Amino acid sequence: MPLTKAHTYGLDNRIWDPVHECMEREGLRKLQFERLQTTLHRAYHKVPCYQKKFQEAKITPEDVRTLDDLSILPFTTKEDLRVNYPYGMFAVPMRDVVRIHSSSGTTGKPTVVGYSRNDLNTWTELVARFMTAAGVVEDDIVHIAFGYGLFTGAFGLHYGAERIGASVIPMSSGNTDKQLMIMQDYKSSALVCTPSYALTMVDRMETLGIDPKELDLRVGLFGAEPWSEEMRRELETRLDIIATDNYGMSEIMGPGISGDCLYRNGMHISEDHFIAEIIDPETGVVLPAGETGELVLTNITKEALPIIRYRTRDITRLDYSPCPCGRTTARMTKTMGRSDDMLIIKGVNVFPTQIEEVLFQAEGIEPHYQLIVERINNMDTLEVQVEVNEKIFFDEMKRQRAFVTQVEKQLASALGLSAKVKLVEPSSMPRHEGKAQRVIDRRKI
Amino acid sequence: MKVEQISIFIENKSGRLAEVSRVLGDSGINIRALSLADTSDFGILRLIVDQTDKAKMVLKEHGFTVNKTEVVAVEVPDRPKGLCGILEILDANKINVEYMYAYVERSNSNAIIIFRFDQVEAAIKVLTEHDVVVLKGERIYTL
Numbered sequence: 001m002p003l004t005k006a007h008t009y010g011l012d013n014r015i016w017d018p019v020h021e022c023m024e025r026e027g028l029r030k031l032q033f034e035r036l037q038t039t040l041h042r043a044y045h046k047v048p049c050y051q052k053k054f055q056e057a058k059i060t061p062e063d064v065r066t067l068d069d070l071s072i073l074p075f076t077t078k079e080d081l082r083v084n085y086p087y088g089m090f091a092v093p094m095r096d097v098v099r100i101h102s103s104s105g106t107t108g109k110p111t112v113v114g115y116s117r118n119d120l121n122t123w124t125e126l127v128a129r130f131m132t133a134a135g136v137v138e139d140d141i142v143h144i145a146f147g148y149g150l151f152t153g154a155f156g157l158h159y160g161a162e163r164i165g166a167s168v169i170p171m172s173s174g175n176t177d178k179q180l181m182i183m184q185d186y187k188s189s190a191l192v193c194t195p196s197y198a199l200t201m202v203d204r205m206e207t208l209g210i211d212p213k214e215l216d217l218r219v220g221l222f223g224a225e226p227w228s229e230e231m232r233r234e235l236e237t238r239l240d241i242i243a244t245d246n247y248g249m250s251e252i253m254g255p256g257i258s259g260d261c262l263y264r265n266g267m268h269i270s271e272d273h274f275i276a277e278i279i280d281p282e283t284g285v286v287l288p289a290g291e292t293g294e295l296v297l298t299n300i301t302k303e304a305l306p307i308i309r310y311r312t313r314d315i316t317r318l319d320y321s322p323c324p325c326g327r328t329t330a331r332m333t334k335t336m337g338r339s340d341d342m343l344i345i346k347g348v349n350v351f352p353t354q355i356e357e358v359l360f361q362a363e364g365i366e367p368h369y370q371l372i373v374e375r376i377n378n379m380d381t382l383e384v385q386v387e388v389n390e391k392i393f394f395d396e397m398k399r400q401r402a403f404v405t406q407v408e409k410q411l412a413s414a415l416g417l418s419a420k421v422k423l424v425e426p427s428s429m430p431r432h433e434g435k436a437q438r439v440i441d442r443r444k445i
Numbered sequence: 446m447k448v449e450q451i452s453i454f455i456e457n458k459s460g461r462l463a464e465v466s467r468v469l470g471d472s473g474i475n476i477r478a479l480s481l482a483d484t485s486d487f488g489i490l491r492l493i494v495d496q497t498d499k500a501k502m503v504l505k506e507h508g509f510t511v512n513k514t515e516v517v518a519v520e521v522p523d524r525p526k527g528l529c530g531i532l533e534i535l536d537a538n539k540i541n542v543e544y545m546y547a548y549v550e551r552s553n554s555n556a557i558i559i560f561r562f563d564q565v566e567a568a569i570k571v572l573t574e575h576d577v578v579v580l581k582g583e584r585i586y587t588l
Contacts, residue, residue, distance in 0.1 A: 388454045388487075388510045395452040395514045395561070396543050397482045397489060422486050425456045427508045 003324075006242050006262040009218040011135030013262055013325050016128050016164075020272045021327045025320075028328065032275055033067045035300035040064060040073075043306045046091035049084050050308065070275060070298065071286045075309045078103075081111040081251060090114050092304050102150035103250040110150070113250050116303040120159075123253055126270050127160020130259025133268060133325070134244040135219045136190050138165030143188035145197060146224065147173040152254030153224050157192045160256065166190070173197065176204045187216040195227040195235060195243075202238045203366065213240045221246055223255055226314075226335045228353050230360030232264070245334055252297050252310055258332055266319050266331025273301045276330060277309070278318055281339035292317040294339045295332065313338045315351075343439065345373060346380045348417045352438045355384060358414045362407050364391030370429050375443040382419040384411065387426045446569045447515040448559070448582045449497040453490045454510040457483065465490060465504065472503045477586060478559055480546035491546075493559065495586045515565050518548065518585045520555040520578035528558065531577055538571040540564060552580065 003013060015021050023031070040061035043050040053074045054060060064070065081089060090097065097114040115123065136142065142161040146153035148170060161168045169186055171179060173193070179201060182188065191198065198220055205212055217239060223246040235243040246259035247267050257274055258267035269276050274297050278287045281294040295312045299305075314335040323331060337351035344350070352371060359365045368387035373380065386392075386407070394400045404421050411419040455461045462481075469476060469492075478493040494500045497513065504511045521527045535542060541563050548557035557580065562568040572579050 390510055390512055393452070393454045393510045393512055395450075395489065395491065395512055397484070398543070400487075400489065401484070423454070423456075424487075425454060425461075425508065426510055 001264045003262055006135060009135070009242055011219060011242055011262055012137075014132050014135075014137065015326060016132035017125065018326075020270075021129060021268070021329060023272065023328055025328055028271055029067055031272055032300060035272075036067070036070065036275065036298065037061065037064065039298075039300050039302070039306045040308065042091055042303075043308055047089055047306070049080060049089055067275070070277065070309070073309050075284065075296065075311050076307050077311050078111060078251065086112040087114065089307075090304055091306055092116055097304050099155075101152045101155070101250050101254065111251060113152075113254075114304040119253075119302055119304050122273060122301055123156060123256055124159040124163050126253070126256035126273060127156050128163040129270060130246050130256060130268070131157070131160050131164055131166075131190075131221060133259055133261040133327075134190075134221050134246070135242065135262055136161065136164055136166055136221070140164075140166040140190045140219075141169065141186060141188050141216070142166045142190045142192060143169045143171055143179075143183055143186070145171050145173055145179055145191065145193035145201075151224075152248065152250045153192075156248065156255040157221065161190075161192075176201060177208070180205060180208065180210060183215060183217070184210065189216045189218050191217055191220045191239075191241070193220075193222065194224045195222040195231055196225065198222055198235055198239065198243075199231075199366070202235070212238060215240075217241050219244065221259075223247060226337060226353055228356050228360065229334065230357050234360060247314075247332065247335065249312060251305075252299060252307055252312075253302065257297065261323065261325040261327060263323060263325055265323065266333055268323070268325075268327050268329045268331055269318075271329045274298065275300060276318060276332065278316070281313075281315075289318060289320055292336070295335075313340045315339055315342075343371070343373060343382075343441070345382050345417055348415065350382070350415055350417065354414060355411065355419075356438075358410050359384070359386065359407070362392075362403075362410065364389065365407075368426070368429055369438070371439045373439065373441045373443055380443065382417065383422055384419050385422045385424050385429070387429060388423045389426060392423075446517070446573075446579050446581060447565060448493060448518045448580070448585050450491055450493050450514050450516045450559070450561075451497060451501050451504070452512045452514055453492070453504060455481075455488045455490050457486050457488060462490065464507070465492075465509065468503055468507045468509075469494065469500055472499060474500045474503070478546070478548045480544070480559075482544070493548075493585060497586075514561065517560045517562060517565060517568060517572070518580040518582075519558050519560055519572060520552050520580060521558050523551065523554055523556045527556070531558075531572070534571060534575045534577065535568065538567075540568045540571055548585070552578075552584075557585070 099115040103111040148154040220243045232243045244260035248255035248257045258269040277296040278293040287293045316332045319331045370385045372383040407421045475495045480491045482489045543561040545560045
């Protein structure tokens with residue numbers, strides 16, 4: 001995307017840490033390898049789980065002689081963190097741990113992560129990097145509508161924005177009307193929240209008659225859940241901002257692993273702190289550059305919780321071509337779903353984001369939808385429930401039915417699978433102030 | 446010459462119609478005419494009420510999706526072939542009827558039928574040219 005649009009919002013292409021973000025590739029690889037070696041030694045000697053894993057694979061850290069040798073190492077999974085709950089994977093004593101966070105554990109025990117003082121400094125620096133890349137400067141008033149708590153999102157962005165020198169409003173999530181009042185009165189210029197909550201906010205603005213163009217907002221930093229390019233366009237149009245994506249996960253660090261620059265052509269990974277690989281999620285084999293597959297991340301600077309080859313389950317693609325912003329780091333495309341929440345319906349692989357793309361292309365549909373998967377008489381069925389609104393509600397039954405049929409046709413051609421579209425009354429679905437629950441799978445498989 | 450009508454999206458589940466009438470009743474709004482078109486999943490409820498804008502507002506406040514449309518109220522002679530005569534006029538002038546429904550009360554000795562046309566202005570013109578009585582909105586709301 002051209003920078004001219006960002007310029008109209010007064011957003012400049014600035015780089016927080018040009019030494020590391022614009023490193024020449026060969027030097028970057030050398031730095032990565034040095035840091036990897038140090039990390040492998042520490043993990044091997046301090047974390048019993050890694051010693052065991054390496055021994056089982058008959059590998060010692062010395063066997064990793066080049067960066068490419070990373071692929072001989074075993075993977076780490078969320079299960080490893082669960083088994084070693086809560087502190088079993090920490091590589092430093094608790095007296096060196098200065099912060100504890102936790103992942104949003106949707107099943108069973110959550111996973112616990114710890115940070116040393118240096119880790120917190122690194123984290124803050126990396127968040128300052130991607131927030132700067134998104135155009136945030138010291139003059140900005142940063143409105144953080146992520147929930148403060150065990151979740152890494154709010155604190156991560158909070159300290160990164162402070163490091164830049166911006167004014168931070170630690171709003172937290174929920175109470176949308178109050179969010180909007182503060183946004184108007186405190187003149188928030190950068191909004192931090194999940195993309196679905198941003199849409200909930202715009203909806204509410206429309207109901208209350210608040211014109212987003214009258215607000216001071218100029219940039220959105222949205223993350224914590226996958227979202228499509230269509231959703232980006234919708235947010236940019238309706239909120240009249242530049243909408244940027246950023247990526248992170250608590251197990252590796254939290255937000256700050258990667259983020260969009262103003263060209264929004266892939267999120268720059270801070271490769272001086274993480275090594276990114278793309279693997280085939282079925283076989284675990286590393287795929288060549290440019291292929292789509294599961295992202296695997298390795299910490300190479302983390303002290304408290306160094307994680308080697310973490311299976312993120314996020315599907316993406318890496319692009320090593322130069323970016324016009326000047327950064328030399330690899331860029332990852334928006335995550336296209338997760339290798340483990342991919343739905344298999346009647347044998348067809350379906351990512352919820354594919355369905356979202358179709359819905360957003362249909363005129364007037366708002367992102368309040370839910371996918372219901374059921375198995376009736378041994379046959380899988382997919383029902384897409386879409387909340388009706390004035391733009392897609394017609395007084396004539398003929399047009400109303402034609403609308404439903406048209407969306408069904410588009411879904412069928414995009415998914416290679418027939419789906420029933422059901423219009424439901426607005427507010428039928430829980431309004432998401434955190435992550436949206438898009439899929440309800442009622443199949444007992 | 447046009448009559449304002451509100452259309453409400455209703456999910457096909459129990460209690461929704463009751464909810465609409467309760468919301469309107471609580472606000473002192475009287476329903477003058479209604480028609481319901483339905484499918485197995487949802488229905489479209491069309492209402493003519495005595496206070497259109499207020500009805501739309503209170504229903505929206507209660508989370509309903511509401512649109513306002515314009516319909517035409519026509520006096521139809523209350524005798525065999527009364528309606529037929531009007532439909533023939535419309536047909537001869539290539540005016541399509543999207544849907545229609547009967548109004549509960551009468552005007553003098555005539556029945557009242559509510560029509561939804563794709564071309565409202567043209568329909569009114571044709572009907573009046575043929576001396577068919579088209580009723581004003583105010584009259585329908587307060588009849």
